[in-house]
Amino acid sequence: MTTPVFILCETRENPSFVEQFADTGEDWLIKFFENPSAVVGHLKKHSADVIIVSMARRRFKDDAGFIRFYDAVSFTPILMSGREQQRSAAEAFVACGAQGFSSSDPKDRVAGVQIVRDLVLRFRLHGKMEGPAARAEVTLNAISDGVIGADTEGNVDFINPAAEVLTGWSKSQASGQPIENVMPIDIDNSLGYEPHPVQLALQKRSVVGLSAGAVLVKRDGSRVDIEDSAAPIFDYRGNLTGAVIVFHDVSAERAMRLKMTYLAHHDHLTQLPNRVLFQDRLEQAVRAARRYGQYLAIMFIDLDNFKHINDSLGHTVGDGVLVAVADALTRSVRASDTLSRQGGDEFVVLLPALQEDNDVETIAMKILQAISVGHLINEKTLYVSASIGISFFPSDAVNVEDLIKHADTALYDAKEKGRNRYQFFLPGMNDDAMERQLIEADLRRAISLEQFILHYQPKVDLSSGLITGVEALLRWPHPLHGMIAPSRFIGIAEDTKLIIPIGEWVVRAACQQIKRWGEQGLNNVCVAVNVSIAELSQTCYVDNILAIIEETGVPPAALQLELTESVLMSDLPSNRQVLSRLKAAGLSLAMDDFGTGYSSLAYLTQLPFDVLKIDQSFIRDVSSRADNAAVVAAILAMGKSLKLRVVAEGIENSLELGFLQSNGCQEGQGYLFSKPLSETQVTTFLLAGSVALPAMLECH
Numbered sequence: 001m002t003t004p005v006f007i008l009c010e011t012r013e014n015p016s017f018v019e020q021f022a023d024t025g026e027d028w029l030i031k032f033f034e035n036p037s038a039v040v041g042h043l044k045k046h047s048a049d050v051i052i053v054s055m056a057r058r059r060f061k062d063d064a065g066f067i068r069f070y071d072a073v074s075f076t077p078i079l080m081s082g083r084e085q086q087r088s089a090a091e092a093f094v095a096c097g098a099q100g101f102s103s104s105d106p107k108d109r110v111a112g113v114q115i116v117r118d119l120v121l122r123f124r125l126h127g128k129m130e131g132p133a134a135r136a137e138v139t140l141n142a143i144s145d146g147v148i149g150a151d152t153e154g155n156v157d158f159i160n161p162a163a164e165v166l167t168g169w170s171k172s173q174a175s176g177q178p179i180e181n182v183m184p185i186d187i188d189n190s191l192g193y194e195p196h197p198v199q200l201a202l203q204k205r206s207v208v209g210l211s212a213g214a215v216l217v218k219r220d221g222s223r224v225d226i227e228d229s230a231a232p233i234f235d236y237r238g239n240l241t242g243a244v245i246v247f248h249d250v251s252a253e254r255a256m257r258l259k260m261t262y263l264a265h266h267d268h269l270t271q272l273p274n275r276v277l278f279q280d281r282l283e284q285a286v287r288a289a290r291r292y293g294q295y296l297a298i299m300f301i302d303l304d305n306f307k308h309i310n311d312s313l314g315h316t317v318g319d320g321v322l323v324a325v326a327d328a329l330t331r332s333v334r335a336s337d338t339l340s341r342q343g344g345d346e347f348v349v350l351l352p353a354l355q356e357d358n359d360v361e362t363i364a365m366k367i368l369q370a371i372s373v374g375h376l377i378n379e380k381t382l383y384v385s386a387s388i389g390i391s392f393f394p395s396d397a398v399n400v401e402d403l404i405k406h407a408d409t410a411l412y413d414a415k416e417k418g419r420n421r422y423q424f425f426l427p428g429m430n431d432d433a434m435e436r437q438l439i440e441a442d443l444r445r446a447i448s449l450e451q452f453i454l455h456y457q458p459k460v461d462l463s464s465g466l467i468t469g470v471e472a473l474l475r476w477p478h479p480l481h482g483m484i485a486p487s488r489f490i491g492i493a494e495d496t497k498l499i500i501p502i503g504e505w506v507v508r509a510a511c512q513q514i515k516r517w518g519e520q521g522l523n524n525v526c527v528a529v530n531v532s533i534a535e536l537s538q539t540c541y542v543d544n545i546l547a548i549i550e551e552t553g554v555p556p557a558a559l560q561l562e563l564t565e566s567v568l569m570s571d572l573p574s575n576r577q578v579l580s581r582l583k584a585a586g587l588s589l590a591m592d593d594f595g596t597g598y599s600s601l602a603y604l605t606q607l608p609f610d611v612l613k614i615d616q617s618f619i620r621d622v623s624s625r626a627d628n629a630a631v632v633a634a635i636l637a638m639g640k641s642l643k644l645r646v647v648a649e650g651i652e653n654s655l656e657l658g659f660l661q662s663n664g665c666q667e668g669q670g671y672l673f674s675k676p677l678s679e680t681q682v683t684t685f686l687l688a689g690s691v692a693l694p695a696m697l698e699c700h
């Protein structure tokens with residue numbers, strides 16, 4: 001290796017000096033400089049292993065001059081060289097930092113080169129060893145990880161500044177203390193019971209990995225979440241000399257992780273466990289119940305008509321109701337039960353490890369009661385009710401999937417039976433659910449194959465018997481099961497939104513029928529069709545209806561739309577707009593089943609109806625039932641004052657007809673006059689133009 005040796009002298013001063021290096025046969029790179037500043041200048045860009053300063057001439061004015069030179073050449077070793085008699089003068093420079101003196105006398109030639117060679121080697125070795133150690137110390141003092149070193153007894157012999165801050169112990173306080181005092185670690189409340197990671201690393205003589213959930217108890221007693229790892233230290237012979245632990249504060253990460261886990265398992269609005277956490281708890285509960293021979297129940301809870309609250313009062317109020325209901329439910333169940341919000345207005349309760357059957361019935365009643373009390377939202381008291389479906393393990397189902405399915409089926413049944421009630425799952429319900437699924441699949445096929453037909457029930461003027469129009473009623477002649485009544489499939493079509501294409505088909509078929517009748521001389525027969533909420537809620541509903549009217553070329557007044565109160569109340573402001581557009585286009589509008597819903601005069605006046613249809617349940621025995629008579633009389637009076645035409649539905653006998661006639665009801669329909677008829681049958685009816693009225697007959 002080339003060793004640059006700078007010689008601070010003139011060549012002519014010491015010609016034999018170069019020769020002594022050349023004679024060794026080694027690869028020395030020697031440069032001569034006239035004065036100290038030339039050496040310093042050169043070293044700014046290059047490095048050297050040794051500087052030899054010749055004593056032949058006086059290079060430095062005094063010691064201070066030498067010290068300035070010494071500082072300027074940084075750590076390059078300086079060797080003084082001269083005749084033997086100059087040795088004592090050179091000693092002064094050695095005292096100021098020079099590494100030694102080498103005699104340039106010819107007899108000392110070999111020794112002189114050896115001194116240079118030793119000096120170079122010593123400094124290279126020193127550099128190799130001291131560099132990393134110095135770097136390590138700087139690094140340890142600068143890093144943000146805490147580092148504590150301990151001897152083989154586990155007593156602290158090193159602590160870096162970050163560890164001082166993290167533990168609250170200064171270097172002087174910590175030095176010599178047992179590691180357990182300086183850095184107590186608590187893992188799952190194991191403080192004082194579990195060996196310290198440093199002791200473990202010393203015992204096992206291997207690295208002790210990260211301990212999850214470790215908490216460092218600081219000197220002042222406060223706690224910091226940490227992640228750590230400890231490792232033993234061995235000397236070059238393999239002897240254990242101590243251990244080191246490296247750790248850092250993970251409080252922020254751990255808090256964030258906890259928050260993320262919480263968010264992933266809880267509903268953001270009510271803070272209740274969400275579907276994911278519920279599923280997990282249910283799986284655990286089923287496993288435990290199976291193992292210990294216990295039983296459990298789940299309750300599906302769904303708010304009744306919640307959509308109405310959301311649509312009419314806004315989502316903020318809707319959210320307020322959900323939070324209030326969640327609170328009410330929380331108060332109704334035990335802390336050991338799991339109450340979860342599944343989404344929307346659906347909640348579910350898991351009642352694990354039950355002792356007695358009838359516990360559940362009591363809880364269901366308690367829940368219905370808790371939900372039905374008024375909830376104060378935005379200074380208004382709102383009332384809601386709920387329906388509950390309940391299934392049991394193991395009597396109803398032995399796995400999670402079926403338990404959920406059966407509770408859902410029971411809930412559906414509770415809704416069907418009129419809401420605000422609980423319903424236990426019953427085996428037959430599955431058949432109903434299965435039938436619903438089959439009907440849904442068949443309905444889809446029926447839509448694409450246009451398997452439906454319309455029947456028509458005539459409407460009659462109650463004073464003259466003249467036919468005033470017809471109500472179109474959907475019929476489904478199923479290729480395998482025969483004629484299926486609307487009561488069996490309209491609900492399913494509404495739930496699945498299949499009523500939208502079906503409703504469109506009905507309107508088109510009704511308009512085409514009006515056109516065909518027109519072609520037969522039956523001009524502008526007024527046909528009423530029933531409209532469901534899902535149809536009316538489409539943004540394009542009015543445009544679609546008007547397009548069909550235009551396409552078929554029928555007068556808009558020949559088409560009447562029948563809507564129930566519940567349909568309209570779902571979103572009164574928007575429905576009012578839709579109805580106004582339809583009315584403005586010339587269609588006539590009838591409120592169906594009047595008396596069964598809100599029957600509020602206030603909103604009735606706000607909607608552009610032409611006709612009120614009294615629900616058939618009020619017509620039943622109206623001549624003998626005082627309550628029905630009072631309702632019908634009130635509706636007739638209301639219709640009169642609002643200048644609405646009133647139609648009575650479901651007139652089955654002459655007594656009912658007589659009551660209606662004497663109370664001024666203008667129009668009616670029912671089996672007394674005719675059941676819904678096929679196209680051919682009703683055409684014959686229409687061509688006849690009127691029916692004979694029993695009451696009229698009596699008059700004659």
Ligand SMILES: Nc1nc2c(ncn2[C@@H]2O[C@H](COP(=O)(O)O[C@H]3[C@@H](O)[C@H](n4cnc5c(=O)[nH]c(N)nc54)O[C@@H]3COP(=O)(O)O)[C@@H](O)[C@H]2O)c(=O)[nH]1
Binds near residue numbers: 472473487499672
């Ligand atoms: N959205 C749509 N709904 C429709 C459509 N077609 C029918 N429906 C709704 O289905 C329900 C049942 O209808 P249906 O079995 O046809 O029963 C109607 C009449 O047959 C029946 N009726 C008429 N007169 C009498 C009677 O004297 N006694 C008696 N027991 N029943 C009678 O009433 C039903 C008509 O009710 P309404 O619609 O309230 O006027 C029913 O809710 C239909 O609305 C459709 O195309 N779309």
